[in-house]
Amino acid sequence: MPQNIYDDPDFFEGYSQFRRSREGLAGAAEWPVMQTMLPPMQGIRVLDLGCGFGAFARWAREMGAASVLGLDLSEKMIARAQELTSDPGVTYRVANIEKIDLPDDSFELVYSSLALHYIEDFGAICAAVRRLLVAGGRFVFSVEHPIYTAPSNPGWQDDPSGIKVWPVNSYLVEGRRVTDWIRPGVVKQHRTIASYVNNLLDHGFRLLRLEEWGPTPAQITEHPDWATEVHRPPFLLIGGMKDE
Numbered sequence: 001m002p003q004n005i006y007d008d009p010d011f012f013e014g015y016s017q018f019r020r021s022r023e024g025l026a027g028a029a030e031w032p033v034m035q036t037m038l039p040p041m042q043g044i045r046v047l048d049l050g051c052g053f054g055a056f057a058r059w060a061r062e063m064g065a066a067s068v069l070g071l072d073l074s075e076k077m078i079a080r081a082q083e084l085t086s087d088p089g090v091t092y093r094v095a096n097i098e099k100i101d102l103p104d105d106s107f108e109l110v111y112s113s114l115a116l117h118y119i120e121d122f123g124a125i126c127a128a129v130r131r132l133l134v135a136g137g138r139f140v141f142s143v144e145h146p147i148y149t150a151p152s153n154p155g156w157q158d159d160p161s162g163i164k165v166w167p168v169n170s171y172l173v174e175g176r177r178v179t180d181w182i183r184p185g186v187v188k189q190h191r192t193i194a195s196y197v198n199n200l201l202d203h204g205f206r207l208l209r210l211e212e213w214g215p216t217p218a219q220i221t222e223h224p225d226w227a228t229e230v231h232r233p234p235f236l237l238i239g240g241m242k243d244e
Ligand SMILES: C[S@@+](CC[C@H](N)C(=O)[O-])C[C@H]1O[C@@H](n2cnc3c(N)ncnc32)[C@H](O)[C@@H]1O
Pocket: 002, 004, 006, 020, 049, 050, 051, 052, 053, 054, 055, 071, 072, 073, 074, 077, 095, 096, 097, 098, 112, 113, 114, 115, 118, 119
């Protein structure tokens, strides 16, 4: 059974304070890059795995998507998404994305932002997404970067040469990591970049794009606190297409 930390009242309160929670996609640093990896939204059926407050679902509909289904384990996240959305073309459902019960070939796009590093079996997700997508459909997702999920006790160190160093421990040891993030005891799943890519390829996807997101100089000027992110990319972004 997954942890469902987002329904913990203190965690939910802390997460709600984040810029991306308050401002939606405009507050998501990696969104400008993620957006370039998406297909045209006009008329397509979209599934959002781990939809959170539903910002992507609302954007997809504004861009012309025929329908969006957002799934999330957390009742609190889904309740907030429903409060923020008044669009009959968007449906939110409390669901564990490890057990998706939806018909085959029913979406042109499966999207997921920063949810799949909570999932133990990424291969099972790839198999499910392949089944749900029509031929040529896209699977576009972001996760916490494996450099970030690898260490169980992360922290910056100063290298003698003056650059910031992020110690990476046990990179090749995949699996559960218990971290202090918003509150102690948050469980995430670490896997390597090779695992993300090879699972995708092994499940009949073509790799279209892989990005290790870091801030642009313009973003650093606007948000000086993002400067450290150039030393350790926080997000991995991947776009795939279901082979015909
Ligand atoms: C960091 S939030 C991202 C929310 C949203 N996608 C965004 O980018 O703003 C991760 C979300 O994944 C959800 N999640 C984690 N494990 C899940 C699971 N097994 N099934 C469904 N949702 C899950 C959490 O409840 C949370 O809402």
